[in-house]
Amino acid sequence: xxxxxxxxxxxxxxxxxxxxxxxxxxxxxxxxxxxxxxxxxxxxxxxxxxxxxxxxxxxxxxxxxxxxxxxxxxxxxxxxxxxxxxxxxxxxxxxxxxxxxxxxxxxxxxxxxxxxxxxxxxxxxxxxxxxxxxxxxxxxxxxxxxxxxxxxxxxxxxxxxxxxxx
Amino acid sequence: xxxxxxxxxxxxxxxxxxxxxxxxxxxxxxxxxxxxxxxxxxxxxxxxxxxxxxxxxxxxxxxxxxxxxxxxxxxxxxxxxxxxxxxxxxxxxxxxxxxxxxxxxxxxxxxxxxxxxxxxxxxxxxxxxxxxxxxxxxxxxxxxxxxxxxxxxxxxxxxxxxxxxx
DNA sequence: ACTATGTTGTTGAGTCTTCAATGATTCGAT
DNA sequence: ATCGAATCATTGAAGACTCAACAACATAGT
Numbered sequence: 449x450x451x452x453x454x455x456x457x458x459x460x461x462x463x464x465x466x467x468x469x470x471x472x473x474x475x476x477x478x479x480x481x482x483x484x485x486x487x488x489x490x491x492x493x494x495x496x497x498x499x500x501x502x503x504x505x506x507x508x509x510x511x512x513x514x515x516x517x518x519x520x521x522x523x524x525x526x527x528x529x530x531x532x533x534x535x536x537x538x539x540x541x542x543x544x545x546x547x548x549x550x551x552x553x554x555x556x557x558x559x560x561x562x563x564x565x566x567x568x569x570x571x572x573x574x575x576x577x578x579x580x581x582x583x584x585x586x587x588x589x590x591x592x593x594x595x596x597x598x599x600x601x602x603x604x605x606x607x608x609x610x611x612x613x614x
Numbered sequence: 615x616x617x618x619x620x621x622x623x624x625x626x627x628x629x630x631x632x633x634x635x636x637x638x639x640x641x642x643x644x645x646x647x648x649x650x651x652x653x654x655x656x657x658x659x660x661x662x663x664x665x666x667x668x669x670x671x672x673x674x675x676x677x678x679x680x681x682x683x684x685x686x687x688x689x690x691x692x693x694x695x696x697x698x699x700x701x702x703x704x705x706x707x708x709x710x711x712x713x714x715x716x717x718x719x720x721x722x723x724x725x726x727x728x729x730x731x732x733x734x735x736x737x738x739x740x741x742x743x744x745x746x747x748x749x750x751x752x753x754x755x756x757x758x759x760x761x762x763x764x765x766x767x768x769x770x771x772x773x774x775x776x777x778x779x780x
Numbered sequence: 781a782c783t784a785t786g787t788t789g790t791t792g793a794g795t796c797t798t799c800a801a802t803g804a805t806t807c808g809a810t
Numbered sequence: 811a812t813c814g815a816a817t818c819a820t821t822g823a824a825g826a827c828t829c830a831a832c833a834a835c836a837t838a839g840t
Contacts, residue, residue, distance in 0.1 A: 453731040460742055463754040467741075468660070470757035471637045472683055473764045483798095489826075494634070509789060517638055522827060524790055529825090546788040546835045565619040575633075576626055578763035579756060586752040588629040590745060591636035597744035598639045649828090655796070675819060688797060690820055695795090712805045712818040787836070796827080806817070 474574050481570045486563040488533075491516070492526055493567065496535065496552060496560045505552035508541065512550055535559055640740050647736045652729040654699075657682070658692055659733065662701065662718060662726045671718035674707065678716055701725055 456464060475490070482490040498515040499505050507515070513523040527550055530536040535556030541547035552560070576584065622630060641656070648656040664681040665671050673681070679689040693716055696702040701722030707713035718726070742750065 453734060454738055455734055456737070456742070459754075460750065463750055463757070464737060464741070466754060466757040466761060469683065470760040470764075471641070473768075474760055475637070477764055477767065517635065519828075520789060521829080525826075544788080544836075548789065568619060568621055571622070571630060572620055573767065574764055575630070575760065576622070578759040583752065583756050583759070584626065584629055586749065587756055588625075588632060590749050590753055590756075591629070591632040593744040593749070594636040594640055594741065595632060598636075598643055598740055601643065601739065602639075685798075686819060687799080691796075710806075710818080714819065791832080798825080802821075
């Protein structure tokens with residue numbers, strides 16, 4: 449039964465383990481710094497960034513979820529927290545009464561701008577300072593390939609979910 | 615005050631965003647598959663792998679924590695869950711009465727071996743199938759550089775924590 | 781107009797992680 | 811031998827995420 453399995457080669461295993469170590473170390477590093485600097489998870493910061501880049505600093509919840517790669521539920525919980533801090537405001541949408549808008553408040557923008565320099569510094573220190581230009585370019589290629597591969601995979605899964613029994 | 619900040623270039627931003635997307639998509643993909651296949655988080659699977667590679671399938675909790683990149687506390691909670699499932703056994707350590715050993719049970723090994731083929735398949739599909747040999751090699755370099763950089767950073771932090779006021 | 785179906789967003793329960801506090805033991809210096 | 815500091819592991823509470831269930835509304839077909 450194991451004969452069909454394409455196990456990883458020695459080299460692939462080494463790379464995979466380094467990948468796991470590097471990504472978890474990096475995300476824990478950013479997480480810790482963001483928690484200290486702004487008192488929120490790194491992912492919440494990315495939500496604020498997404499909002500700040502939208503016209504009028506406003507997006508529909510579902511659109512914000514896509515841009516932040518949050519599930520609807522996760523975003524709903526997150527925005528509840530961010531609203532409690534006064535950094536985001538929810539408004540109900542008149543054209544589609546199911547919908548809701550999320551808007552970055554002035555206070556939210558201030559927090560974002562205050563946290564940004566430290567965040568960039570952290571990303572630089574952990575990533576771009578240790579890579580040369582060639583490696584940065586390659587990393588772009590590699591991550592692009594992963595994204596494309598998984599995007600296909602996701603579409604396939606959604607297609608399966610959509611179809612009932614035939 | 616912002617003048618000292620080394621902001622990211624356009625290219626760096628693009629790469630950074632792709633990095634975030636790729637790593638989160640990949641980890642969510644593995645997470646989902648592991649949850650479906652074995653009913654545990656992907657990181658718990660890695661804990662079992664670490665144990666399976668140790669002599670006698672046994673490690674001190676603190677050593678297991680290092681190898682799985684878990685905090686002591688996180689590992690303690692995790693092992694509690696894994697013990698409840700009967701996949702890991704805790705034994706108190708006679709030579710150091712503070713310590714505890716964790717051992718992979720027969721049942722745990724069976725679960726691990728049952729989950730392994732699907733897991734490898736997932737890693738292949740999401741990562742190695744979409745990269746050529748050159749890219750895999752580069753990914754090894756890049757992740758190695760990140761690990762080395764953050765290891766230094768961590769040591770510096772620990773050194774700070776260790777020293778009191780001077 | 782009416783019903784079936786799909787979409788949007790929220791909620792609650794359960795799970796996982798972090799953080800700080802704790803108990804138990806070992807080590808080092810006096 | 812003893813006192814203080816460091817180490818090992820666990821615990822409980824609080825925060826964050828997932829999943830399934832749900833309410834409210836929109837859309838399309840009849």
